[in-house]
Amino acid sequence: MSLTGLYVARADSLGILFSELRRLGYVIVGYRVVDGVLRLEELDSFDEFAHNVEDIQSPGKYSLVSGGFYRHGPDSPKRFLYPPTLTLFRVSKEWVASTPTYEERNLAFFGLKPCDLASIKVLDRVLLGVDEYYTSLRRNLVLVVENCTSPGGTCFCSTMNTGPRARDTFDLAYTRLGDKLVLEAGSELGLRLLDVLEVEPIDDATYERFEVVMRNASEKARAGFELNGLPEELELRIESKVYKEVTERCLGCANCNMVCPTCFCFDVLDTPLIDGSAERVRVWDGCLNFTYGQVAGGHFRPDLWARYRHFVLHKFAYWIKQFGTYGCVGCGRCITWCPTGIDLRETVKKVLRGGKDG
Amino acid sequence: MRKLRVAVYKFSSCDGCQLQFLNLEDELLELSNFIEFALFYEARRFVGSGPYDVAFVEGSISTPHEVEVIKKVREESKIVVAIGACATSGGIQALRNWANEKEYKLYVYPRPEWIETLKYAEPPSKYIRVDYEIRGCPVSKEQLLSFVLQLLKGKIPTLPVDSVCVECKRRGNVCVLVARGIPCLGPITMGGCGALCPSYGRGCYGCYGPMIDPKPEVLNACFKELGLKPKEIQLLFKQFTNWSKEFRRVIEEYE
Numbered sequence: 047m048s049l050t051g052l053y054v055a056r057a058d059s060l061g062i063l064f065s066e067l068r069r070l071g072y073v074i075v076g077y078r079v080v081d082g083v084l085r086l087e088e089l090d091s092f093d094e095f096a097h098n099v100e101d102i103q104s105p106g107k108y109s110l111v112s113g114g115f116y117r118h119g120p121d122s123p124k125r126f127l128y129p130p131t132l133t134l135f136r137v138s139k140e141w142v143a144s145t146p147t148y149e150e151r152n153l154a155f156f157g158l159k160p161c162d163l164a165s166i167k168v169l170d171r172v173l174l175g176v177d178e179y180y181t182s183l184r185r186n187l188v189l190v191v192e193n194c195t196s197p198g199g200t201c202f203c204s205t206m207n208t209g210p211r212a213r214d215t216f217d218l219a220y221t222r223l224g225d226k227l228v229l230e231a232g233s234e235l236g237l238r239l240l241d242v243l244e245v246e247p248i249d250d251a252t253y254e255r256f257e258v259v260m261r262n263a264s265e266k267a268r269a270g271f272e273l274n275g276l277p278e279e280l281e282l283r284i285e286s287k288v289y290k291e292v293t294e295r296c297l298g299c300a301n302c303n304m305v306c307p308t309c310f311c312f313d314v315l316d317t318p319l320i321d322g323s324a325e326r327v328r329v330w331d332g333c334l335n336f337t338y339g340q341v342a343g344g345h346f347r348p349d350l351w352a353r354y355r356h357f358v359l360h361k362f363a364y365w366i367k368q369f370g371t372y373g374c375v376g377c378g379r380c381i382t383w384c385p386t387g388i389d390l391r392e393t394v395k396k397v398l399r400g401g402k403d404g
Numbered sequence: 405m406r407k408l409r410v411a412v413y414k415f416s417s418c419d420g421c422q423l424q425f426l427n428l429e430d431e432l433l434e435l436s437n438f439i440e441f442a443l444f445y446e447a448r449r450f451v452g453s454g455p456y457d458v459a460f461v462e463g464s465i466s467t468p469h470e471v472e473v474i475k476k477v478r479e480e481s482k483i484v485v486a487i488g489a490c491a492t493s494g495g496i497q498a499l500r501n502w503a504n505e506k507e508y509k510l511y512v513y514p515r516p517e518w519i520e521t522l523k524y525a526e527p528p529s530k531y532i533r534v535d536y537e538i539r540g541c542p543v544s545k546e547q548l549l550s551f552v553l554q555l556l557k558g559k560i561p562t563l564p565v566d567s568v569c570v571e572c573k574r575r576g577n578v579c580v581l582v583a584r585g586i587p588c589l590g591p592i593t594m595g596g597c598g599a600l601c602p603s604y605g606r607g608c609y610g611c612y613g614p615m616i617d618p619k620p621e622v623l624n625a626c627f628k629e630l631g632l633k634p635k636e637i638q639l640l641f642k643q644f645t646n647w648s649k650e651f652r653r654v655i656e657e658y659e
Contacts, residue, residue, distance in 0.1 A: 081605070083578045106626070108583045120578060130574035297619050299591035300566060304573030318553040320431045330574050335566040336616040350617060385569075385581050385591050386626055 050237065053229045053245040054252055057222060063190065064092040064156060066242045072154035072188055075126060077119065082110050084119030086126070095157065103198040103378065106387025115196040115222075117159055120383055122307030123166055126153065127180050127187075128173065130330045134314070139322035148179050154188035160209035161201070161377035163191045165307030167215050171369040172310050188235060193221040193228075194267070195259050200378030202269035202391055208375045210263040221256060228256050267376065269391040271398055277363040279398055284359070288396045293351035295386045296334075302357065302380035302388075303332020308373050311338070333357050358393055408556060411443035411456040413477055415470050416497050416525055417463030420542040421488035422446055425460075427545050435549075438556050454480030458555065461534075464490040464497060466525035478532040483555075486527060486534045487548070489541035493613050494647030496541070497525045501647055502655070526647065536561060539594055541611035541644040547596055564595045567615050568608050572599035580607055587627050587640060592618035592650075613645035620654045634658045 067074055077084045077096040089095055100114030108119075135145045155162075166189070173180040194203070194210035203209030212219045218236040221228040229245060231237045248256070303309045313331040318324045331338055333356050339347035347353045365373030374390070381389050412422050426447060428435065442452035459481035465474055478484055489495045500508060501524045509516035528534055538547055547563055554561040564571070568590035572579065580586040580602050588607030590599070594615040601608050614620070620641070627637050638658035641651045 081578060083583050085576075085578075106582060108579075120573070121576070125576070130576070295622055295625075297591040297622050298567070298615075298617060299569040301569045301573060301579065301591070304570060316559065317550065318557045318559070320434050320549065320553065324557070330570070331566075332570070335570065337565055350619075383579055383582055385579070386622055 050231045050240065052248040052253065052256070053240060054248050055227045055229055055243045055245045057225045057227050059227050059229075059243045059245075060095075060220070061092040062243055063218070063220075063239055064089075064095065066239055067154050067156065067188065067190070072152045074154050074156050076156035076158075077116065079110065083108065084110070084116060086119070086121035086123070089156070101198060103200045103382040104387070105200065105381050105389050106384055108382050115194075117194065117198045117201065118162065118377065118379070120305050120379065122162055122305070122377070122379065123155060123158065124169065124307050124310075126155075127166070127169060127183050128177070128310060129179070132179060132328045134326045134328050136323055136325045148182050150186075151183060152186045152188070153183055154190065156190045157192045158189065159194050159377075160191060160212040161194075161203045161206075161375045162307055163189060163212050163216055164203075164206070164208035164375040165377065168308045168365075168369070168371055168373060168375060169310065171371055172308075189216045189218075190239075191216040191219045193219055193260065193263075195221060195223075195263050197263055197267035198378065200381040200389075201267045202376040202378060204264040204267040204376075205269040205271065205273065206372060206374055206376035207273065210267055211260050221259070223252065223255055223259060226252060228252065269376065269394070271391070271395050273372070276394075277366050280359060280363050280394070283397050283400065284355075286397045286400050288393065288400050289355040289358070290351045292388060292393050292396070293354045295388055296350055296354050297385060298334055298336065298350045298353070299385065300332040300334040301383050301385065303334050304330060305379040305383045306332075307375060307377055307379065308361075313337075333360070358390065358397075361390075362394065407437075408439040408552075409442045409452070409455075409457045410439050411454070411459045411477070411481060412441065412446070413443070413459060413461045413463075413473075414445070415461065415463030415474065415491070415528070416466040417488065417490045417495065419446060419462070421462040421491070421540075422460070424543055424545040424548050428549055431549055435552065439552065456481045458483045458485060460485050460487050461491050461528055462487050464494045464525040464527055465531055466497060466522055467520055468522060469520070471522070471531055474528050474531050483535045484528070484532065485536045485538060485551070486529065487538045487543045489539065489611055489613065489644040490525075490527070492527055492529075492537045492539055492648075493645040493651075494524075494526050496644060498647035499642065501525060502642070524647075538563065539596055539612040544597055546598075565616055566595055567591055568593045568595045568597070568599050568602070568612070571595040571597070572602050575599055575603060577602050580605060581626070585630050587630060587632060587637075589623070589640060592620050592623050609643055610641070610651070611644040613648045614650040618650050620650055621657075624654065 074089050076089050078087045078094050079096050101116045102109045137143050191212045216232040219230045231240050311331045312328045315327045334353050361373040459477050486492050551561045581588045586607045589610035590608035593610045594612040641654045
């Protein structure tokens with residue numbers, strides 16, 4: 047939700063925003079180029095923030111070239127808000143349990159794209175008030191979002207209604223239009239950040255350009271299916287042969303689960319230590335892993351195709367029942383980072399096309 | 405508490421896996437409060453007789469004599485744990501299974517008739533029941549320690565069995581296959597190493613062997629797209645765990 051409507055500032059105002067957030071004591075997390083890939087990392091200065099670089103993404107392929115507009119890399123906010131490895135509690139040699147106290151940190155995501163903002167909204171439904179670590183970070187989390195003027199090769203945010211323009215939940219949203227920056231505040235803090243910049247209300251010509259750019263971007267990020275009735279249509283076709291067909295190219299490696307910004311499944315490991323104590327550690331898990339469906343007494347998804355089907359249907363059907371939102375935000379990471387380039391968009395389309403028995 | 409009586413055996417192998425016990429330099433003293441190495445030729449001269457609570461077995465079985473010994477190990481030990489690529493799949497020396505061993509003997513030994521070998525170098529599980537496997541070439545000392553500590557706590561020991569990719573992503577590595585086009589066996593290889601090789605920008609060599617329900621033929625299609633020739637693909641599989649069932653299938657296909 048916009049508190050202000052749109053404002054315009056000079057493009058180099060971004061650096062000022064960055065410095066202001068630092069001054070306010072925030073730990074800033076944004077994209078940095080590391081070894082030829084965009085990584086989400088803590089940034090000490092605006093110079094480290096990735097610029098003048100573009101990610102070329104297609105099914106099973108990722109590379110960076112210079113210039114242009116970038117979307118994202120393999121990391122999503124999940125890596126920070128719901129870390130891959132987390133000690134839940136320790137038990138001392140004398141059998142006394144203690145939970146680690148999580149350090150209070152004021153985190154600010156800087157330059158996240160709307161799909162990743164949407165992923166936080168999804169995780170909120172699942173984890174907020176449930177997961178202590180997530181909740182403690184989320185409470186003070188600042189979200190500075192960059193609207194996506196040029197979606198990439200595996201993006202489908204317009205279909206999922208999560209982009210390319212951020213509509214709510216951000217503190218500040220910005221859009222780069224040549225030498226101009228279009229800004230929108232979504233919170234009190236966002237307003238405060240606007241105050242440190244020289245801004246003017248948006249003029250008609252810039253607004254028109256903004257609208258055109260957003261509209262074009264929106265056209266670029268379509269999957270070729272519609273959300274209308276999708277959960278019901280997919281559930282109706284649960285017996286579709288398409289899942290088996292697609293899975294012929296699936297490795298069962300669970301890369302899709304790991305890079306998905308909303309996959310929140312975990313495994314719990316009890317680890318005895320040499321000093322006689324022990325700890326319980328939570329690690330990322332995923333439904334494509336063989337052991338995921340393995341329980342005492344048996345296995346409820348021993349076939350890989352059933353595990354893949356669960357991944358698809360959870361994102362597009364079951365999630366709605368569980369959490370009242372789709373589990374997929376259309377970021378396309380599962381497509382890009384799948385070693386064999388299995389395309390979720392194609393799977394859904396094929397299932398829909400195949401009819402009830404297809 | 406009674407100490408766990410442990411025997412560490414080696415068969416056809418390089419000693420690298422049992423050496424990992426000794427590489428636990430910071431933990432070994434503490435560990436010796438809980439376990440007694442009753443038999444560990446590489447570590448001590450003293451040899452305590454069986455039965456043992458646990459036998460850690462390194463190496464593959466490649467001679468008739470070794471068949472006899474491994475059977476005795478089974479009889480004497482409550483729990484038998486196969487450690488390392490050799491003891492879990494045959495290891496590097498199983499490469500000779502793909503060649504004519506009689507011919508090799510002629511080239512290598514002045515008196516080949518003195519050398520008694522089996523036709524194949526194979527893991528102990530071919531001859532005896534093995535209770536647990538710890539994979540790797542060599543095994544990771546952290547896994548070894550974790551296994552022993554779990555046993556000491558009376559827990560059924562568990563080790564990771566999902567793909568190397570899972571560990572790679574948890575660790576925050578960039579996929580060498582997707583981002584750099586480097587052939588990597590990670591998507592079909594069992595984790596547990598903490599994605600060691602990809603952490604240094606190299607493809608996985610598959611030293612932990614196939615994971616559960618691996619799909620090498622699917623991965624090979626990727627390798628072909630990267631421009632690898634069939635012989636090159638075969639060589640990727642003809643390494644540490646070449647004699648494992650699933651890798652063997654690939655090697656045969658490309659033979």
